[in-house]
Amino acid sequence: MTGGISKRIYKIQFALLSPEEIRKMSQVKVITADTYDDDGYPIERGLMDLHMGVIEPGLKCATCGGKVDECPGHFGHIELAMPVVHIGFIKELKTLLDATCKACGKIKLTDDEIRSYREKFDQLSLSTSDPEIIGLMSKKVTDEASQRMVCPHCGTQQTKIILDKPTTFREEGIKVTPKEIRERMERIPDDHLVFFGLNSEVARPEWMVLTVLPVPPINVRPSITLETGERSEDDLTHKLVDIIRISQRLRESRDNGSPQLIIEDLWDLLQFHVTTYFDNQTAGIPPARHRSGRALKTLVQRLKGKEGRFRSNLSGKRVNFSARTVISPEPFLSINEVGVPEKAARELTVPVTVNVFNVESIREFVKRGPEPRDEFGKYLAGVNYIIRPDGRRIKLTAQNAEENSKRIEPGWVVERQLTEGDIVLFNRQPSLHRMSMMGHTVRILDGQTFRFNLAVCTPYNADFDGDEMNLHIIQKEEARAEARIIMKVQEQIMSPRFGGPIIGGIHDHITSLFLLTHNNPLIPEDETVHILSYLDIESMPEPVIQDGKKFYAGRDIFSLILPKGLNLQFTSKLCTGAKEKCEYENDPADKLVYIVDGKMLHGTIDEAAIGSFSGEIIDKIFRKYGPAETARFIDRMTRLAVGFISVRGFSTGISDYDIPESAISRIAEISAQAIDRATKLIETYRQGQLQPAPGRSVEDTLEIEILSTTGMVRDESGKIASAYLGLNNPSVIMARSGARAKMLNISEVAGMVGQQSVRGGRLNRGYYGRTLPHFKVNDIGALARGFVQSSYKEGLNPLEYFMHSIGGREGLVDIAVRTSRSGYMQRRLINAFEDLKVDDDLRVQDTIGAVIQFKYGEDGVDPTRSDRGETVDVDYNAFDLEQEAEQ
Amino acid sequence: MGKFNVLQHDLVPEHHVVPKSEEDKVLKELEIAKDLLPKISRSDPAIKALEEIHGPLDTGTIIRIVRRSPTMGYSTYYRVITSEVFK
Ligand SMILES: [Mg+2]
Ligand SMILES: [Zn+2]
Ligand SMILES: [Zn+2]
Numbered sequence: 001m002t003g004g005i006s007k008r009i010y011k012i013q014f015a016l017l018s019p020e021e022i023r024k025m026s027q028v029k030v031i032t033a034d035t036y037d038d039d040g041y042p043i044e045r046g047l048m049d050l051h052m053g054v055i056e057p058g059l060k061c062a063t064c065g066g067k068v069d070e071c072p073g074h075f076g077h078i079e080l081a082m083p084v085v086h087i088g089f090i091k092e093l094k095t096l097l098d099a100t101c102k103a104c105g106k107i108k109l110t111d112d113e114i115r116s117y118r119e120k121f122d123q124l125s126l127s128t129s130d131p132e133i134i135g136l137m138s139k140k141v142t143d144e145a146s147q148r149m150v151c152p153h154c155g156t157q158q159t160k161i162i163l164d165k166p167t168t169f170r171e172e173g174i175k176v177t178p179k180e181i182r183e184r185m186e187r188i189p190d191d192h193l194v195f196f197g198l199n200s201e202v203a204r205p206e207w208m209v210l211t212v213l214p215v216p217p218i219n220v221r222p223s224i225t226l227e228t229g230e231r232s233e234d235d236l237t238h239k240l241v242d243i244i245r246i247s248q249r250l251r252e253s254r255d256n257g258s259p260q261l262i263i264e265d266l267w268d269l270l271q272f273h274v275t276t277y278f279d280n281q282t283a284g285i286p287p288a289r290h291r292s293g294r295a296l297k298t299l300v301q302r303l304k305g306k307e308g309r310f311r312s313n314l315s316g317k318r319v320n321f322s323a324r325t326v327i328s329p330e331p332f333l334s335i336n337e338v339g340v341p342e343k344a345a346r347e348l349t350v351p352v353t354v355n356v357f358n359v360e361s362i363r364e365f366v367k368r369g370p371e372p373r374d375e376f377g378k379y380l381a382g383v384n385y386i387i388r389p390d391g392r393r394i395k396l397t398a399q400n401a402e403e404n405s406k407r408i409e410p411g412w413v414v415e416r417q418l419t420e421g422d423i424v425l426f427n428r429q430p431s432l433h434r435m436s437m438m439g440h441t442v443r444i445l446d447g448q449t450f451r452f453n454l455a456v457c458t459p460y461n462a463d464f465d466g467d468e469m470n471l472h473i474i475q476k477e478e479a480r481a482e483a484r485i486i487m488k489v490q491e492q493i494m495s496p497r498f499g500g501p502i503i504g505g506i507h508d509h510i511t512s513l514f515l516l517t518h519n520n521p522l523i524p525e526d527e528t529v530h531i532l533s534y535l536d537i538e539s540m541p542e543p544v545i546q547d548g549k550k551f552y553a554g555r556d557i558f559s560l561i562l563p564k565g566l567n568l569q570f571t572s573k574l575c576t577g578a579k580e581k582c583e584y585e586n587d588p589a590d591k592l593v594y595i596v597d598g599k600m601l602h603g604t605i606d607e608a609a610i611g612s613f614s615g616e617i618i619d620k621i622f623r624k625y626g627p628a629e630t631a632r633f634i635d636r637m638t639r640l641a642v643g644f645i646s647v648r649g650f651s652t653g654i655s656d657y658d659i660p661e662s663a664i665s666r667i668a669e670i671s672a673q674a675i676d677r678a679t680k681l682i683e684t685y686r687q688g689q690l691q692p693a694p695g696r697s698v699e700d701t702l703e704i705e706i707l708s709t710t711g712m713v714r715d716e717s718g719k720i721a722s723a724y725l726g727l728n729n730p731s732v733i734m735a736r737s738g739a740r741a742k743m744l745n746i747s748e749v750a751g752m753v754g755q756q757s758v759r760g761g762r763l764n765r766g767y768y769g770r771t772l773p774h775f776k777v778n779d780i781g782a783l784a785r786g787f788v789q790s791s792y793k794e795g796l797n798p799l800e801y802f803m804h805s806i807g808g809r810e811g812l813v814d815i816a817v818r819t820s821r822s823g824y825m826q827r828r829l830i831n832a833f834e835d836l837k838v839d840d841d842l843r844v845q846d847t848i849g850a851v852i853q854f855k856y857g858e859d860g861v862d863p864t865r866s867d868r869g870e871t872v873d874v875d876y877n878a879f880d881l882e883q884e885a886e887q
Numbered sequence: 888m889g890k891f892n893v894l895q896h897d898l899v900p901e902h903h904v905v906p907k908s909e910e911d912k913v914l915k916e917l918e919i920a921k922d923l924l925p926k927i928s929r930s931d932p933a934i935k936a937l938e939e940i941h942g943p944l945d946t947g948t949i950i951r952i953v954r955r956s957p958t959m960g961y962s963t964y965y966r967v968i969t970s971e972v973f974k
Pocket of ligand 2: 051052063064065066
């Protein structure tokens with residue numbers, strides 16, 4: 001890069017190309033629709049004429065003499081046999097036709113009106129005023145002129161012009177030909193154009209009707225040669241071929257006096273081709289298609305939309321030094337690492353500049369060639385390319401490696417393959433927050449997938465049902481430094497969204513550590529040793545001797561991974577999560593997690609301790625010991641969890657939801673009672689006896705009453721079912737520890753599914769006055785309005801199943817609507833915040849220095865460092881200080 | 888019922904006109920040129936309410952806004968009146 005600004009945009013002017021201008025900038029008048037002759041040489045005055053540029057190596061441009069990469073391309077032109085309207089100016093043409101006189105071409109305003117309006121327009125300058133204001137004024141004036149049916153200048157009676165979309169204008173049913181339109185436009189005096197917002201010097205309205213069509217340079221529409229040797233032309237060239245062919249036929253028919261009908265047909269066809277050449281998605285005409293049936297991609301389609309030039313090639317581009325593949329889990333990797341398959345690592349390179357200090361080692365490196373392995377056949381980084389100081393790239397092969405290694409001198413650049421320890425950026429789309437792209441260090445692994453620690457699923461929102469992720473190799477020292485210091489996973493553990501950890505244990509990690517610490521089980525020595533072999537511990541904890549055998553307590557094992565000096569107490573999820581008073585409430589050994597000097601004295605480890613989003617231990621380790629220690633804790637915590645649960649074993653199944661026959665009949669009983677109660681309520685309502693709740697109609701009151709009745713039985717049935725499902729039940733363990741699902745889900749499976757709803761109310765739509773034809777019209781009883789008595793385990797009857805599907809659909813629709821909306825909002829926000837910068841004084845500014853906030857977030861607080869939005873956690877700090885003082 | 892004054896609404900922060908004589912002091916304190924201050928449209932309801940009290944306000948007048956803040960107690964913000972209409 002040369003740096004500095006060589007030119008600045010002073011202004012942008014919008015204008016129309018006049019036919020003369022098109023001819024002037026044209027290098028060749030294209031007259032034949034053919035492209036190449038039999039030898040494959042471009043035909044003169046054809047669409048591939050050499051005057052319009054070259055795309056084939058060896059040939060030279062007939063205009064500038066440049067070779068393939070030197071010639072910028074040049075325009076040609078087509079003389080159309082008859083004029084056609086330009087699809088982009090239909091609206092403008094309509095306004096011009098409506099507001100001007102069909103005979104004299106003047107705007108249909110009296111001289112006085114013209115004078116007073118001209119004064120207003122003179123005050124605004126066409127080139128500097130807000131286009132929107134000019135547009136509004138112009139609309140007002142032209143609307144007024146269009147209303148007038150008699151010309152104030154020549155007295156001609158006017159006729160109404162109707163636009164028959166997309167391109168036909170009709171006057172009292174008779175078509176106004178483009179030729180006629182052009183003549184009318186020519187009659188409009190220069191000084192009346194200002195009322196239409198046109199600058200007469202650069203935009204005459206008759207230029208909106210095309211007589212000459214510019215032919216874009218060949219560089220814009222290159223032909224491609226297929227493997228078969230067959231040549232395939234660009235869509236634009238195809239379209240231009242059509243235009244030339246029809247234009248020729250039209251000219252011939254006109255010149256030898258063919259019937260008017262044939263000429264008109266051809267003229268319409270020419271209009272169609274020119275219209276679709278500009279925009280092949282014009283409403284009202286079928287898109288022009290390729291022989292294969294594929295719609296052609298013409299000018300508008302090249303620019304518009306997500307796949308268009310702007311969004312796909314300018315705002316976002318494809319990048320080199322990146323890889324994409326399926327992801328899979330690897331619990332033995334650190335959260336800071338990413339497993340990269342060898343195949344990818346061999347392709348991805350890091351440039352190393354050779355200097356006097358590294359020249360010898362780089363020579364050794366290059367000598368190894370492009371596919372080196374160590375004595376055990378393990379991957380070693382090789383070199384793919386070496387770049388000479390003059391910029392020439394040399395591809396390294398096993399054959400030329402030795403020789404090239406001798407040529408290397410300081411100043412050369414060597415593109416080295418990825419190696420263990422390189423820092424790379426890892427990303428999963430949609431990139432909704434900054435943790436969607438984090439820095440990882442590379443581990444080269446066997447296999448074909450990217451792998452990472454399960455704790456990192458949360459920030460990426462990844463799972464392994466086929467998700468793919470992208471990897472970017474950093475090419476510069478500054479970027480590598482930034483990635484290490486601010487983007488590395490361990491630096492992103494705290495979320496700026498809520499000031500707590502977003503990286504932590506998930507699913508089995510939580511289940512496992514819950515089982516390890518709840519009621520402090522004793523683990524036999526051999527199992528303990530096996531589990532701890534996954535960790536890098538220094539010494540075994542204090543054993544517990546029972547019946548002459550050595551055991552280790554679960555909490556003592558967990559304490560091994562806690563950093564020394566950690567003091568912490570908090571309530572476990574087991575108790576905070578319970579709806580009613582928790583059965584462990586009175587036993588502090590279960591309720592309170594109590595950690596002193598890195599030793600867990602009592603409590604239960606669950607979601608509240610180590611979960612992502614909530615993990616209290618992770619949070620406090622981060623605050624006291626920083627990112628590196630936290631990463632180490634999470635690494636060891638996930639290893640311990642996986643180790644323990646593999647030894648202990650854990651599984652779930654439908655038998656988790658077995659409850660005694662008596663409970664099932666009890667649930668059936670209360671649900672029958674609920675239906676009765678609803679029926680009674682409805683009866684009361686029908687008799688007009690129902691008392692409305694304050695501020696509500698009787699109907700609303702009835703609905704609320706029924707909803708609360710059905711809601712109550714669902715809760716009740718849940719309670720009945722739960723009474724038989726204790727903490728020895730795997731599903732309950734998962735729900736109570738926060739690993740997966742809620743108690744509600746369990747009661748849905750074992751007890752009763754309950755009332756289905758749409759928008760917070762009972763189901764009520766479908767047929768007239770009923771949800772299904774199985775019910776009587778106006779039946780508003782519990783069953784007719786979506787009350788599901790069955791449990792998932794029992795199975796739903798067809799009617800219940802249908803009701804359930806109605807309720808389920810709401811969720812799906814919600815998600816669909818929400819994602820598309822939040823996606824668009826995200827795009828707008830990112831575009832608005834792009835280039836904003838927080839300076840040393842914490843002031844938020846844009847690129848010109850205009851202030852957005854005087855202090856970041858009004859208080860200068862980094863939400864990442866806040867304690868869930870609060871300044872400081874007083875209780876924790878007090879406890880910590882107290883304990884430290886005691887030690 | 889009298890005319891509704893937006894400034895009295897609970898969710899609208901305090902808006903004060905910075906007197907011309909204090910402007911230099913404020914700008915110096917903020918170390919900023921006036922045209923780099925955040926803008927407020929003269930058609931903003933808060934400006935209209937202020938004009939009821941102070942009479943017509945020129946474009947270029949600096950408005951001091953005092954907002955309640957859960958972390959700071961309150962925070963001050965400055966905006967300068969422009970004739971632009973924001974859409
Ligand atoms: Mg998935
Ligand atoms: Zn050229
Ligand atoms: Zn006239």
